[in-house]
Amino acid sequence: MWQELHRLAYRYLVSLGLTREDAEDLAQETMVAACLHLDGVQPGKLQAWVITVARHKFIDWLRRAGRGVSLLYLPDAEPEEAAGCPEAKALQQERRQEIMAALNRLEPTERALLVLKYNLGLKGEEIAKLLKMKPNTVKVKLYRARQRFKAEYNRILEGRR
Structure with a gap:
């Protein structure tokens, strides 16, 4: 379950335009928050709650980095499908x-x-x-x-x- 939630947070953060490394860091922060506050989450709403926490972590990260909230921040990660060509x-x-x-x-x-x-x-x-x-x-x-x-x-x- 935790790996699936981590993967969900990571994919969401990458889709917002973070690099793989930054997305991994924020996904880890999201999972720490999930562990600490799990008792306050309503049953059946865990995925939605994890995405909400990830979104807040992303916004906080942008503010700390001095960037505005925008999808123009494109990742520098290489596409996996085109690894050889x-x-x-x-x-x-x-x-x-x-x-x-x-x-x-x-x-x-x-x-x-x-x-x-x-x-x-x-x-x-x-x-x-x-x-x-x-x-x-x-x-x-x-x-x-x-x-x-x-x-x-x-x-x-x-x-x-």
């Missing part, structure tokens, strides 16, 4: 930057919904609990966020041509 690495990094640019054009709530759904693989009900929304509201907002992301991403691709 320099051309594939470059293309994958370029695509990641385009995706991050499109995400940065969205509203913060839209970005959060897309990250929670697609980077972390959370279900609509889990997202609703985490963001304190109704499940139907999450569905509608996710649909709209996907549409806006597609439009922004297509604008970026068209500008590249």
Whole structure:
């Protein structure tokens, strides 16, 4: 269970743009907080609580580092899938930057919904609990966020041509 929660916090922090090393440090801090305050977490809400703690640790880290809260802070970690081929690495990094640019054009709530759904693989009900929304509201907002992301991403691709 603890390894799964650590992996969840780590993946969430990496999806926010942290380097692997920084994400690992903050995931460890998140797990320490989880151990210390586990008795205050309601049953069935542990994952949502861990993500919330990780988000707060991330915001605190940004403040300490003197950075604003933004998804423009791109990781310097190399994509794992393209480990052997320099051309594939470059293309994958370029695509990641385009995706991050499109995400940065969205509203913060839209970005959060897309990250929670697609980077972390959370279900609509889990997202609703985490963001304190109704499940139907999450569905509608996710649909709209996907549409806006597609439009922004297509604008970026068209500008590249």
